Amino acid sequence: MTEHYLDNSATTRVSEASAETALRLMREEYANPSSLHSKGFSASKELESARQVVASAIGADSTEIYFTSGGTEANNLAIFGTAYAHKRKGMHIVSTATEHSSVYESMLQLRKEGFEVTFISPDSFGRISAEDVLNAVTDKTILVSVMYINNEVGAINPIADIAAGLKRKAPSVIFHVDAVQAFGKTDFKVQKLSAHLLTLSGHKIHAPKGVGALYVKKGVRILPRTFGGKQEGKIRPGTESLPLIGAFSSAVRELDISQSIHTVSTLRSYLWDRLSVMKDIVINSPQNGSPFILNFSVMGIRSETMLHHLAALGVYVSSGSACSKGGKSHVLSSMGLADNIADSAIRVSFSKYNTIADCDALLEGVRQGMEKLAKR
Amino acid sequence: MKEIVLIKLGEIALKGLNRHTFEAALKKNIKSTLYGLGYFKVSIAQSTIYVTPQSESIDMDEVCDRISRVFGIVSFSRACVCEKTMESIFAHAPEYLSEELKYAKTFKVEAKRSDKKFPLTSPEISREVGGLLLEHFPHLTVDVHNPEVKVVVEVRDFGAYIRAGAMKGAGGIPVGTGGNAAILISGGIDSPVAAYMLAKRGVSLTAIHFASPPYTSERAEDKVQRLLRKVCRYAGPITMVTVPFTALQERIKDECPEELFTIIMRRMMMKISSIIAEKYDCSALITGESLGQVASQTISAIACTDDAADMPVFRPLIGMDKEEIIQISRKIDTFDISIEPYEDCCTVFTPKHPRTKPVLKFVRYAEEDAHLDELIDEAVENVKITELR
Numbered sequence: 001m002t003e004h005y006l007d008n009s010a011t012t013r014v015s016e017a018s019a020e021t022a023l024r025l026m027r028e029e030y031a032n033p034s035s036l037h038s039k040g041f042s043a044s045k046e047l048e049s050a051r052q053v054v055a056s057a058i059g060a061d062s063t064e065i066y067f068t069s070g071g072t073e074a075n076n077l078a079i080f081g082t083a084y085a086h087k088r089k090g091m092h093i094v095s096t097a098t099e100h101s102s103v104y105e106s107m108l109q110l111r112k113e114g115f116e117v118t119f120i121s122p123d124s125f126g127r128i129s130a131e132d133v134l135n136a137v138t139d140k141t142i143l144v145s146v147m148y149i150n151n152e153v154g155a156i157n158p159i160a161d162i163a164a165g166l167k168r169k170a171p172s173v174i175f176h177v178d179a180v181q182a183f184g185k186t187d188f189k190v191q192k193l194s195a196h197l198l199t200l201s202g203h204k205i206h207a208p209k210g211v212g213a214l215y216v217k218k219g220v221r222i223l224p225r226t227f228g229g230k231q232e233g234k235i236r237p238g239t240e241s242l243p244l245i246g247a248f249s250s251a252v253r254e255l256d257i258s259q260s261i262h263t264v265s266t267l268r269s270y271l272w273d274r275l276s277v278m279k280d281i282v283i284n285s286p287q288n289g290s291p292f293i294l295n296f297s298v299m300g301i302r303s304e305t306m307l308h309h310l311a312a313l314g315v316y317v318s319s320g321s322a323c324s325k326g327g328k329s330h331v332l333s334s335m336g337l338a339d340n341i342a343d344s345a346i347r348v349s350f351s352k353y354n355t356i357a358d359c360d361a362l363l364e365g366v367r368q369g370m371e372k373l374a375k376r
Numbered sequence: 377m378k379e380i381v382l383i384k385l386g387e388i389a390l391k392g393l394n395r396h397t398f399e400a401a402l403k404k405n406i407k408s409t410l411y412g413l414g415y416f417k418v419s420i421a422q423s424t425i426y427v428t429p430q431s432e433s434i435d436m437d438e439v440c441d442r443i444s445r446v447f448g449i450v451s452f453s454r455a456c457v458c459e460k461t462m463e464s465i466f467a468h469a470p471e472y473l474s475e476e477l478k479y480a481k482t483f484k485v486e487a488k489r490s491d492k493k494f495p496l497t498s499p500e501i502s503r504e505v506g507g508l509l510l511e512h513f514p515h516l517t518v519d520v521h522n523p524e525v526k527v528v529v530e531v532r533d534f535g536a537y538i539r540a541g542a543m544k545g546a547g548g549i550p551v552g553t554g555g556n557a558a559i560l561i562s563g564g565i566d567s568p569v570a571a572y573m574l575a576k577r578g579v580s581l582t583a584i585h586f587a588s589p590p591y592t593s594e595r596a597e598d599k600v601q602r603l604l605r606k607v608c609r610y611a612g613p614i615t616m617v618t619v620p621f622t623a624l625q626e627r628i629k630d631e632c633p634e635e636l637f638t639i640i641m642r643r644m645m646m647k648i649s650s651i652i653a654e655k656y657d658c659s660a661l662i663t664g665e666s667l668g669q670v671a672s673q674t675i676s677a678i679a680c681t682d683d684a685a686d687m688p689v690f691r692p693l694i695g696m697d698k699e700e701i702i703q704i705s706r707k708i709d710t711f712d713i714s715i716e717p718y719e720d721c722c723t724v725f726t727p728k729h730p731r732t733k734p735v736l737k738f739v740r741y742a743e744e745d746a747h748l749d750e751l752i753d754e755a756v757e758n759v760k761i762t763e764l765r
Contacts, residue, residue: 041595059438063712168479168524191437218709 001314004358008204009151009181009293009349010318015206015251022208022247033240034231047240050249054213057252058179058198059189066214066232067245071180071201072102074214077236078176078197079106081222082143083115086174090140096120096128096157097334098150103178104330107145116140119334125286126155126335134165143174148182152331152347153285154293156186163194174220180204180212184255185292196220202244206351207251211244256352264350265291271348271359280370282341284332292351297337297344298366301373306346309373310365317362318347377472378457379436381443382530382537383425386450387549399425401550401578402448405612409442421533422490440543445610447576449545455530455537460494462504465529469505469538470512473527476540477509482519485509489531505529547576551612554578557660557690558617558653560645561585561604563596563720566664566693568603568710569701573692574662575611582656583614583764584649586621588724596718604764606710613765617652620758621645624751625725631746635731638672640743641722643684644752650686651756660688666701667694671730680734 005013025046031037033044048062055062068074083093095107097119107117118136122128128146137144144166149156159177166173176197182188184205190198198215202208216222216235228237268291275281280299298306303319310317332342348362383406388398403418406427410416415430429439436454443452456472458464477483487501496504509527510516530537557579561567571581585600597618604614621644628640649661665673672681682689693701705711 036593036595038594041593041598044595045598059435061709164475165479189435189437191441 002357002361004315004361006348006350006354006358006362007316007318008351008354009347011203011209012206012351013353014203014208014247015254017254018207018247018251021250022243025243025246029242029246033242034229043242046246047242050242050245053249053252054200057255058183058200058215059191060215061218063233064190064215064218066216066236067240067248068212068214068236069210069241070203070212071100071178071199072212073236074199074201074212075100075102075176075178076106077214077225078199078216078222079103079110079143079145080225081235082174082176082197083110085221085223086142087115089172090138090142091115092138092140093117093143093145094120094133094136094141095145096122096133096147098122098126098128098152098155098331099145099147100151100178100180101330103145103147120146122150122155122335124335124337125284125289126150126153126331127286128155128157130158130161130165133162134169137166137170137173139170141170141173143176145176145178147178147180148188149179149186149290149293150331151181151293152329152345153295153335154181154289154291155286156182156289159188159193159195167194181290181292184252184257185260185290187257190215190217197222202248202251205251205255207248208244211241211248213248260352261291263352264354267350267354267356267359268292268294270356271362274359274363275366278366281366284335284337284341284345292349294348294350295345296348297341298346298370299340299344301344301369303344303346305373306344306366306369309369310346310362313361313365313368315358315362315365318349319345377468378432380429380455380457380537381427381436381439381452382455382539383427383443383452383545384450384542385423385425386448386545386547388448398448398550398553401552402446405446405448405550405552406443408612409446409609410439413438413442424532442609443545444543445546446550447546447548447578447610448550450547451542451545453528453539453542455539458536458538460491460531460536462496462501465501465505465536465538466508469508469527469529472538473509473525473540474512476525477513477516480516480524482517482523483509483525483527484518484520484523485527485529487529487531491531491533494531501529501531546610549576549578551575551578551610552580554580555660556580556582556656556658557662558582558584558649558656558658559662560649560664561600562722563600563603563714563718564664564722565698565705565711565714566666566669566701568607568664568708568714569704570662570664570690570692571604571607572610572704572708574690575607579611579662581607581611581614581662582653582658583616584652585616585618586645586648587618588622588625589620591622591625591724592719596720599713599716599718601762601764602713603710606708606713608765610708613763615656616762616764617656618760618762619648619652619755620760621755624748624755627746627748627751629725632742634727635729636734636739636742637725637727638722638730639677639680639734639739640746640748642672642677642681643739643743644748646681646684646689647686647752648755650684651752652759653687658687660690661685662690662692664693664701665691666696666698669698671732674732676733676735677731680736680739683736
């Protein structure tokens with residue numbers, strides 16, 4: 001059976017170059033980058049060149065990149081690191097109801113610890129308005145955290161507008177952007193976005209799981225969450241995972257954003273055109289959202305049922321967000337979707353490796369499912 | 377919309393007949409700092425340099441960031457290019473200024489009309505543009521004394537330009553107009569700052585670094601290269617000369633009185649540097665010494681080291697406190713690298729009690745007894761050259 005992998009916002013297949021880099025580094029550059037000898041120095045040069053590659057991809061200086069074990073750790077480090085470092089200035093945080101669970105749950109934890117958190121609600125397509133965010137900022141606000149591209153529906157948030165507003169209204173507020181679904185999928189530079197903290201992840205762009213990075217703008221102070229050696233400027237101690245970091249940078253090197261956007265846009269509009277004319281199908285993504293994500297509901301068929309039916313045909317998709325299996329998606333409910341729509345949401349997410357054949361397989365599977373599967 | 381960078385010249389504008397040399401150097405430095413970002417036209421008119429990108433996709437933030445580090449510039453600004461008609465100015469101003477004005481509370485418009493043939497006078501232009509902007513951004517109020525955003529409309533020879541405020545330039549005079557000098561660099565906080573300060577006065581730099589493997593590591597040398605690359609962002613390309621120093625240091629340790637170790641070592645550095653500097657067409661040496669900072673930086677110690685140099689030695693940090701030096705090193709982004717903890721040649725074999733008031737005569741005797749000259753030639757012959765940019 002041919003495989004049709006359409007779950008690329010959950011994770012991606014590791015590219016050959018990235019896998020080869022990891023293997024080479026494991027076999028050849030196995031020394032500790034902190035060791036003083038020349039073998040250690042050689043490993044540390046590999047580490048620093050990887051850092052440079054990731055930094056230039058977002059227009060940052062290499063000293064502003066801190067490698068982590070992935071997006072979740074980077075988000076936690078950004079949020080708790082800022083909250084604890086700046087709590088004397090105020091204990092109010094502004095975030096949104098559509099954040100990834102690694103941000104959302106961190107916020108709920110901070111609430112338990114006495115911080116006040118305001119969650120901004122999205123419109124019915126999952127988009128956050130810059131004005132709403134800015135209006136929620138008070139003189140007690142220390143952190144604003146807004147995701148760049150939503151992982152469930154692909155809504156693109158007005159990050160640059162929020163940053164510009166914050167600069168005028170509350171210049172001392174730290175602005176964190178979870179850019180996990182944006183990195184490599186839309187062309188951005190940190191100077192233009194004016195974010196202080198920005199989260200990146202490797203495995204969404206064909207690097208292995210277990211590596212990500214936090215961009216921390218020079219001069220912005222955050223506190224570490226773990227304690228140990230002097231690695232990563234003492235903000236994220238622990239021997240660096242050079243094979244994964246190297247593989248990350250090699251995946252970044254392979255990025256050709258405009259080419260991938262071109263590929264996936266074609267696929268998305270192909271699907272969009274066909275799904276939108278089908279009876280009993282509702283599209284939940286905004287039309288001008290990320291071309292990498294398309295979320296729709298097949299009325300009357302539960303997400304999970306459809307998902308397993310598609311998987312049996314070799315078509316892999318997600319129900320809501322793969323990170324919150326089983327539970328109801330807080331994103332879809334915050335968009336005000338009726339329960340029957342939210343319960344039957346399917347997320348298709350593309351990568352540059354997908355083809356029209358994948359879309360056809362999905363369409364065929366959905367059609368079959370709608371005939372065959374028991375409606376509620 | 378076409379965007380350009382307008383650059384106001386610093387001291388250069390005051391130079392007399394040499395002005396053109398200075399302007400040409402500055403133009404060349406601006407072009408070379410923008411290398412790799414795309415194609416630009418760089419031209420001078422009415423003591424302003426116009427940097428015109430030849431494509432709209434050029435990253436103007438990066439352009440401005442790099443220009444902010446070019447010496448010889450007092451201030452610069454990004455501006456939108458319009459035709460010299462009020463219609464064109466009106467058509468572009470609201471959109472171009474929207475990012476600045478959307479979240480501001482107060483503003484004012486200032487007009488400058490160097491083309492007196494333009495039908496409106498400066499106050500008239502200000503009034504008209506101010507009115508238009510108020511229409512588009514009704515939340516704004518005009519504040520002529522202390523505005524949050526100062527909008528400038530300039531009507532010049534080749535066009536009209538709209539901009540919001542200006543950014544401060546790096547000051548100084550263009551690198552390349554002040555001759556060549558060699559900076560002695562170890563990897564500490566001071567020498568990169570000293571290099572920066574002389575570059576600011578127009579000096580082109582060559583760097584001399586002393587390495588003593590296995591007492592110092594390749595990491596120490598790599599650290600110096602990274603420091604110099606930071607300095608390059610201001611000073612342009614730098615040739616780094618790495619001198620093998622182990623044999624000399626070992627001989628000094630074995631043959632000379634312990635308390636004179638540092639002073640003799642520094643004299644050797646001066647001798648070697650003078651020879652290398654001459655080879656590379658430099659007419660002075662630069663060090664990061666600051667009076668009284670350590671034993672080798674007292675007046676008598678400096679007198680002893682100076683005696684070994686065959687050319688002037690500039691010490692731009694001589695009267696500065698450590699705090700002041702650190703402040704500059706943070707500004708030029710070398711501080712974090714400087715404090716990385718690798719042994720450098722100055723910390724190897726440091727005596728417990730160095731002589732703070734060495735007497736030149738005795739220092740010379742000690743040196744002669746150690747027959748260091750043969751090792752100097754050897755060191756100079758075996759230098760390693762690295763081109764940094």
